[in-house]
Amino acid sequence: MTWLVWRQYRAHGAIASVLLAAAAAVILVDGFQxxxxxxxxxxxxxxxxxxxxxxxxLVNGVVSDLPYLSLILPVVLGMLWGAPLVAHELETRxxxxxxxxxxxRTRWLAVKTGWLLLAAGMCGGVLxxxxxxxxxPINALSASAFDPGQFDTQGIVPIGYAVFAxxxxxxxxxxxxxxxxxxxxxxxxxxxxRLLIAGVLRPHYIAAVTHYYSLTSSFSPPGQAWVLGQGAxxxxxxxxxxxxxxxxxxxxxxxxxxxxxxxxGKFGSMSAMFSCLQAHGWRGFATYQPAYRxxxxxxxxxxxxVLLAAAxxxxxxxxxRRRDA
Amino acid sequence: MSMAIETPEAIETHELSKRYRRVxAxxxxxxxxxxxxxxxxxGPNGAGKTTLLRMLAGLAxxxxxxxxxxxxxxxxxxxxxxxxxxxxxxxxxxxxxxxEDHIRIGTHLNQRWDASLAHTRLAELxxxxxxxxxxxxxxxxxxxxxxxxxxxxxxxxxxDEPFAALDPLARQNFxxxxxxxxxxxxxxxxxxxxxxxxxxxxxxxxxxxxLAGSRVQIYGDIAALLTEHKVLVGPDRDTVPIGQTxxxxxxxxxxxxxTRLVRLDGPVTDPAYQAEDVTLEELxxxxxxxxxxxxxxxxxxxxxxx
Numbered sequence: 001m002t003w004l005v006w007r008q009y010r011a012h013g014a015i016a017s018v019l020l021a022a023a024a025a026v027i028l029v030d031g032f033q034x035x036x037x038x039x040x041x042x043x044x045x046x047x048x049x050x051x052x053x054x055x056x057x058l059v060n061g062v063v064s065d066l067p068y069l070s071l072i073l074p075v076v077l078g079m080l081w082g083a084p085l086v087a088h089e090l091e092t093r094x095x096x097x098x099x100x101x102x103x104x105r106t107r108w109l110a111v112k113t114g115w116l117l118l119a120a121g122m123c124g125g126v127l128x129x130x131x132x133x134x135x136x137p138i139n140a141l142s143a144s145a146f147d148p149g150q151f152d153t154q155g156i157v158p159i160g161y162a163v164f165a166x167x168x169x170x171x172x173x174x175x176x177x178x179x180x181x182x183x184x185x186x187x188x189x190x191x192x193x194r195l196l197i198a199g200v201l202r203p204h205y206i207a208a209v210t211h212y213y214s215l216t217s218s219f220s221p222p223g224q225a226w227v228l229g230q231g232a233x234x235x236x237x238x239x240x241x242x243x244x245x246x247x248x249x250x251x252x253x254x255x256x257x258x259x260x261x262x263x264x265g266k267f268g269s270m271s272a273m274f275s276c277l278q279a280h281g282w283r284g285f286a287t288y289q290p291a292y293r294x295x296x297x298x299x300x301x302x303x304x305x306v307l308l309a310a311a312x313x314x315x316x317x318x319x320x321r322r323r324d325a
Numbered sequence: 326m327s328m329a330i331e332t333p334e335a336i337e338t339h340e341l342s343k344r345y346r347r348v349x350a351x352x353x354x355x356x357x358x359x360x361x362x363x364x365x366x367x368g369p370n371g372a373g374k375t376t377l378l379r380m381l382a383g384l385a386x387x388x389x390x391x392x393x394x395x396x397x398x399x400x401x402x403x404x405x406x407x408x409x410x411x412x413x414x415x416x417x418x419x420x421x422x423x424x425e426d427h428i429r430i431g432t433h434l435n436q437r438w439d440a441s442l443a444h445t446r447l448a449e450l451x452x453x454x455x456x457x458x459x460x461x462x463x464x465x466x467x468x469x470x471x472x473x474x475x476x477x478x479x480x481x482x483x484x485d486e487p488f489a490a491l492d493p494l495a496r497q498n499f500x501x502x503x504x505x506x507x508x509x510x511x512x513x514x515x516x517x518x519x520x521x522x523x524x525x526x527x528x529x530x531x532x533x534x535x536l537a538g539s540r541v542q543i544y545g546d547i548a549a550l551l552t553e554h555k556v557l558v559g560p561d562r563d564t565v566p567i568g569q570t571x572x573x574x575x576x577x578x579x580x581x582x583x584t585r586l587v588r589l590d591g592p593v594t595d596p597a598y599q600a601e602d603v604t605l606e607e608l609x610x611x612x613x614x615x616x617x618x619x620x621x622x623x624x625x626x627x628x629x630x631x
Contacts (some may be wrong), residue, residue: 003433007426008419093417097427097470099384101434102407102477321401324385 001103001111012081013119020123023069024130030066031134034058038137058138066134067153070127074158074165075190077120082169083182085112086320090177109320113170114314117163126161128154139224146226146294148198155298160305165190167309167316174316183289197304203228203289205300210287215274219284223291232274235281244270252280333396335360335481335515336381341390343376349539350376353390356534356544360480361512365526365547366519367609368536369617375414377536378483382411383518385531395480407437410479414486416470420459424452424469428476435477443476448504464495471499477505482506484518488525496525504529523609535609537616547605554608557585559598567595575611586611 037058045051086109089095099105132154139145145154152158168189174183208228213219215232231241239249248259255276289297336358343351351373351467358364366374379385380392383399392399395408418427428443445453452465461469467490474482484503488496507529508516522528523533534544543550554574557567561583567573572588586603593600 001433004430007422007430092420093415094419096384096411096413096415096417097419098430098434100382100406100409100411100413100474101431102403102436103434104401104403104406106401238578322386324379 001107002115004098005112009119010117016119016123018080020175023127023207027066027134030059031130032062034134034137035176038141041141043174050138050140055141058141067131067150070124070131070153070160073127074120074124074162075187076122077162078165078167078169078186078190079183081116081120083173083186084179085105085170085173086316087173087177087179087182091179105320106317109317113167113316116170117166117309117313120162120166121159124159125156128156128158131158135310143224145224146291148202148298151202151294151297152194152198152227153206155295157301157305160302160309161190161194162306162314164193164309167312171316172313175318193308197301202297202301205297206289206293208287208289210285213284213286215278215282215284216271217284219286221286221288223292224294225291228287228289230286231284232277232282233285234277239285247273252277254280303322333360334358334393334396335362336364336517337393338377338381340389341377341380341392342388343373343380343385344388351380351536352539354536354541356541358515358517358534360533362532363507363516363530364515364518364532364534365530366524366534366536367521367523367526367613368519368542369521369613372521372536372616373539374521374536375485376484377534378411378517378519380472381481382409382483403436407435407477408480410477410482411475412470412484412487414473414489416463416467416490418458418466418470418473421457423455423457424461425454427458427469427473428454431473431476437478439478442478443472446472446475450498453601463490464492464498467491467495467499468502471502475502480513481515482517484516486519486521488520488615492577499607500529510600523606527605533605533609535612535616537613538553538619540616540619542612542616543608550608551603551605554588554603555593556603556607557587557593557598558582558601559585559595567598574615 009317041052041055041058045055086095089098098108106228135145135150135154139150139154144150152161165186169182169186172185172189173179176182176185203226209221211219211221212233221227229241231244232247233239234250234252240247240250251259251273258273258276334357336356338354338356340353340355341351342349342353354373354377366377368374376385380387381394381399383394383401384434394405397405399405399409403407419430422430424443424447428440431438432440447469450465450468452461452468458466458469467487471484473485474484486501491499497630503518507516517534518526518530531547532545533547533550535542559582561578561581567585567587571590573585573595574588575586577584586607
């Protein structure tokens with residue numbers, strides 16, 4: 001069976017390897033340049049954090065979009081390899097040839113899906129490893145590895161995405177029995193689910209930490225924490241997020257005078273405003289996921305996608321075994 | 326009891342039925358095919374031939390009834406699959422892969438696989454092994470598919486409309502390959518070939534299953550069926566006396582005389598009738614007509630009920 005998979009997918013594999021190698025070459029070349037720039041910045045600034053803040057961007061132009069490769073890769077794999085896996089055999093009736101050999105449909109499907117899920121996981125893993133390494137200096141400089149966008153391209157979650165997209169393609173193709181609708185399902189379904197999970201579920205994998213602090217001081221969570229919300233909160237629970245655009249409507253009467261005038265946006269008058277708010281029982285708050293939760297979150301999110309993939313593959317097996325060929 | 330185990334029928338079905346949503350593709354099909362037979366599965370398009378073959382091959386499951394193939398129900402296990410060869414009407418193959426690739430797939434996907442048999446047959450027919458099968462002619466492709474099916478060395482070979490895509494010459498080559506395979510197997514191979522034309526199969530088959538309107542009209546040994554049936558030519562008068570002793574399958578009246586195809590139940594005693602031998606084609610056409618008529622009648626009654 002493995003030989004058949006090899007024979008059917010060796011061209012796919014060769015193309016994928018070439019593309020992956022090309023992407024790797026670009027990432028490596030650019031990554032080394034970023035790393036050397038980062039080293040010279042570290043030497044120049046010698047531990048002075050103010051100096052670090054004044055450095056220009058580490059990444060330039062087009063190459064800064066590199067992480068998006070690992071966002072696109074899973075859905076491309078799901079569309080090009082996953083969707084046709086069963087559907088194309090049914091469309092061209094080659095299922096009648098291969099299922100008339102002495103291998104059971106279960107074994108045929110197990111070997112085929114097994115190798116393709118492995119291939120998807122490996123593609124996702126290789127790209128994720130490269131992106132993680134490439135992002136190292138950026139993570140260090142801007143402490144943003146936990147933020148949406150960065151979190152999704154690094155660590156182990158891209159492996160989960162790739163495995164899931166492949167499983168989605170296989171299952172959709174099996175249900176629809178046609179490749180084209182399955183491709184549409186992968187594209188729509190994968191993007192929708194990614195947005196949903198990243199936007200709605202991910203902030204709540206573990207209850208976020210909220211820290212309160214005096215408005216006259218400043219606070220930022222230590223390390224590469226993921227800040228979900230920060231701003232000011234009144235004694236009665238009225239909140240104003242950072243940016244302070246909505247401050248005008250809720251500000252206590254005593255501080256109203258500080259609002260007037262075009263200078264409101266300026267830091268000087270804001271600090272007077274903060275003192276006034278502080279005096280009237282307002283506090284600063286920061287709701288965030290601490291940096292040490294980065295890997296637990298990576299694990300939870302990867303787990304969700306792998307479990308969904310497993311469910312989709314189980315559905316595929318049930319259909320292929322029971323439905324008439 | 327040991328007798329029954331020694332020679333199980335190659336195919337034995339009992340009221341095998343298949344419905345697709347509200348359409349009945351096969352209705353209460355009860356047939357047997359003994360081992361070593363070459364069986365013609367004949368019927369008009371849509372009679373249920375493909376449905377029956379796919380259920381026997383384990384590619385479709387019955388809605389009701391049972392099928393026993395080589396002593397067991399068709400199932401997904403390597404032993405059963407290795408004993409049954411199935412060639413679908415569309416002659417499915419991987420168009421971009423060569424005949425050689427397909428032979429190698431067979432090697433990897435079967436415990437029992439006679440690659441040299443496939444090589445020999447394709448060499449005899451001068452079919453290129455290294456060319457994508459999609460570039461071969463329809464006849465060559467059918468030959469490659471047949472060679473692959475035979476290389477599996479099945480004990481039961483199910484071929485669905487194998488002649489549909491073939492020109493007369495390719496048909497002859499294909500039949501020759503089949504005939505030699507049956508001879509080589511010396512009674513170990515049972516063959517079922519479906520076609521909507523009995524003339525395609527007449528020369529090679531010794532057994533027949535006739536389907537029309539999703540039902541079995543007749544089945545059994547062809548020679549026996551031909552002796553049991555006669556064409557009676559006689560006066561065009563009340564058929565009751567004949568209908569009482571024999572079963573009239575089909576009647577055709579022409580100018581005061583009638584021609585009746587009957588299944589005999591005893592000798593024809595009425596001297597007014599002249600008994601003639603029946604050909605397989607006449608037999609098939611008579612039963613097909615009867616089957617279609619009853620299917621049409623059935624449809625009408627269903628329509629009236631609803």
